[in-house]
Amino acid sequence: MSNSRGSSHLRIPATARFLPKISPFSIAVYITLLFAFTIFVFIFSTKEILEDEQKPLFSEESQSQQDNEYVILLILQMTDDQLWEAPFSHGFHPCVKPTSRYKDTQEWDRYITVRSNGGLNQMRTGVLLLDGISDMVAVARIMNATLVIPQLDKRSFWQDSSMFSDIFDELHFITALQGDVRIVKELPKELESVPRARKHFSSWSGVNYYEEMTRLWKDYQVIHVAKSDSRLANNDLPLDIQRLRCRALYYALRFSLPIENLGKKLVERLRSRGGRYIALHLRYEKDMLSFTGCTYGLTDAEAEELRIMRENTNHWKMKKINSTEQRMGGFCPLTPKEVGIFLQALGYHSSTLIYIAAGEIYGGSSHLLELTSRFPNLVFKETVATPKELKAFVNHASKTAALDYIVSIGSDVFIPSHSGNMARAVEGHRRFLGHHKTITPDRKGLVEVFEKLERGELKEGSSLSSLVTKMHERRLGAPRKRGSSLPGIKGRGRFKTEESFYENPYPECICTSKNMFR
Incomplete structure (x- = not known):
């Protein structure tokens, strides 16, 4: 946003060039009158000050009370700010861009399907109970697979019939991650009836584990992940995989x-x-x-x-x-x-x-x-x-x-x-x-x-x-x-x-x- 401000340069008005010249005698008279007026004001002010000293408007006790009230007000204001202000975070900022070693995704002709059951919190994060979409994006990347938009469980405690597109902006999710993972809305028709590898991946697994799991592609073209809670480790993952999880969660998963x-x-x-x-x-x-x-x-x-x-x-x-x-x-x-x-x-x-x-x-x-x-x-x-x-x-x-x-x-x-x-x-x-x-x-x-x-x-x-x-x-x-x-x-x-x-x-x-x- 730009602000338009007037020029700060001082300009002499054109009318000043036509003002009459003032004589030295006029200036002397003006100074004399100003001096006399100053003496009068000084005498009058001194009288007021003497009267004030004899009958002060505020006692020392009253002034002290005012000072205390002012200090209390400042403390209350400071405390109020402390209640609401965010903790110190100067210099911290999001950084989710891939490193120079990161390569764009390829269109792999092998697929991962996922059933995400549970509430919104599980679907977005994959913390504790059921793994989330963000983790499965990273798993698909590691395993060189195409991710099919996850199906949401309709048999959970909440009996929620919502589909993925009811909760998230499906098109944005696909396009936002197109440089990371190929994502499709559904499995190709010709693969719907083929045998699938149904796999419960081990909890908190690293990259080596999922690279080993790529052996499944020798016998299957589709892997179905029936249980997806905490499938990825919290720590000791490559920086690019961790940042991909953040891109998926904080940028790609946008609500409808x-x-x-x-x-x-x-x-x-x-x-x-x-x-x-x-x-x-x-x-x-x-x-x-x-x-x-x-x-x-x-x-x-x-x-x-x-x-x-x-x-x-x-x-x-x-x-x-x-x-x-x-x-x-x-x-x-x-x-x-x-x-x-x-x-x-x-x-x-x-x-x-x-x-x-x-x-x-x-x-x-x-x-x-x-x-x-x-x-x-x-x-x-x-x-x-x-x-x-x-x-x-x-x-x-x-x-x-x-x-x-x-x-x-x-x-x-x-x-x-x-x-x-x-x-x-x-x-x-x-x-x-x-x-x-x-x-x-x-x-x-x-x-x-x-x-x-x-x-x-x-x-x-x-x-x-x-x-x-x-x-x-x-x-x-x-x-x-x-x-x-x-x-x-x-x-x-x-x-x-x-x-x-x-x-x-x-x-x-x-x-x-x-x-x-x-």
């Missing part, structure tokens, strides 16, 4: 136009309401509570309902779970009440605008009341969008999750109540875009704090605020290298403890001119 447009409208409406807002991924949903076995704060009837659901869900292997142990270990989502206490302890005002990025909250308003009593300015997509706008999203959980994703990416602060797939994907995306503020609650540490509150050993106020703030000063989404595996764990199990590549794509996809981590 209806989702994109409504998502942007929701962000604009939230901005018009309060200027700044928090996106709270409140994972207090029926499936999450049932899966994790977390029943703290629920009634006996609710706990039993969740137990029955877990018992009847075949693909959930854990059936008997100790809820207390889960909570004390930090494996449970924070309850709405705990989230309210947490946000207040961090210093957020009760008027803060909070967008709930989640599905239906278990127990509805009865459980949400403990959060809304502290933060009444709570909104959902259903209260920000009109019923007409949401009509096309009804019974399509993946589409509504996409809306939450867009609003979460656009928020000033993102806070997940549980470290699930969606939360990790959003955190990684926000890091990629400039390390936008993401507060990750220390759930295990917070449970100990909440227990002390219940026992009366700690009270809400400055002590609690200081404690919680200190606990989270390094959990605000500031730049850092991706975490490696936990010490003491051997074998392939160590890969599971690594921080997800999609949760923190630094350093491969985020560059800086300053070498700050050595």
Whole structure:
């Protein structure tokens, strides 16, 4: 954008050339009168000052109070900025371009088909439960194969009938990656009936593994990947493969136009309401509570309902779970009440605008009341969008999750109540875009704090605020290298403890001119 500004050069007006000449006598008279007027003003001002000294307008105590109020105002302003501003990320920027060694793709006459089941978070990232499209793009590249647009599972818990093109811009996905991987909408007709190699690739595998798997092309022209969770390693992959994963996720996987447009409208409406807002991924949903076995704060009837659901869900292997142990270990989502206490302890005002990025909250308003009593300015997509706008999203959980994703990416602060797939994907995306503020609650540490509150050993106020703030000063989404595996764990199990590549794509996809981590 260019700004047109007037010339800054001083110009002498043309009328100045026709002004009459002033004599020396006139100048002397003018100076004398000005001197006399100055003496008069000085005498008058001195009198006023003497009267002020005898009867001051402000006492020293009053002036001191004003100074204190000004200092408090500055502190409050500084604190408010700290609550909302992103952590230090100067010099960091996305870098996803291929290296000079990277070669354009070829049109391979062998194909990989994929079934991506699960919610939006699995489809976009492939973290933990089910692998994502981004990983399969990289696998197709390594194996010199053409990728067929993935089919989405319609038998999942959400019973979502959405197709790939309902959620993503299919044409953009194909064209954006045409220099990396050949992608087609469907398998050629002549190959639909040929035998396929049905393969469950090993979790967290590297390039050597997939190069070895290319032996399958000797006997098959099509490989079907039935299970695709975490098929690629988080670390120790070639730089070009890591950057390809980022190009696929952050550039090629663009939401379909209806989702994109409504998502942007929701962000604009939230901005018009309060200027700044928090996106709270409140994972207090029926499936999450049932899966994790977390029943703290629920009634006996609710706990039993969740137990029955877990018992009847075949693909959930854990059936008997100790809820207390889960909570004390930090494996449970924070309850709405705990989230309210947490946000207040961090210093957020009760008027803060909070967008709930989640599905239906278990127990509805009865459980949400403990959060809304502290933060009444709570909104959902259903209260920000009109019923007409949401009509096309009804019974399509993946589409509504996409809306939450867009609003979460656009928020000033993102806070997940549980470290699930969606939360990790959003955190990684926000890091990629400039390390936008993401507060990750220390759930295990917070449970100990909440227990002390219940026992009366700690009270809400400055002590609690200081404690919680200190606990989270390094959990605000500031730049850092991706975490490696936990010490003491051997074998392939160590890969599971690594921080997800999609949760923190630094350093491969985020560059800086300053070498700050050595």
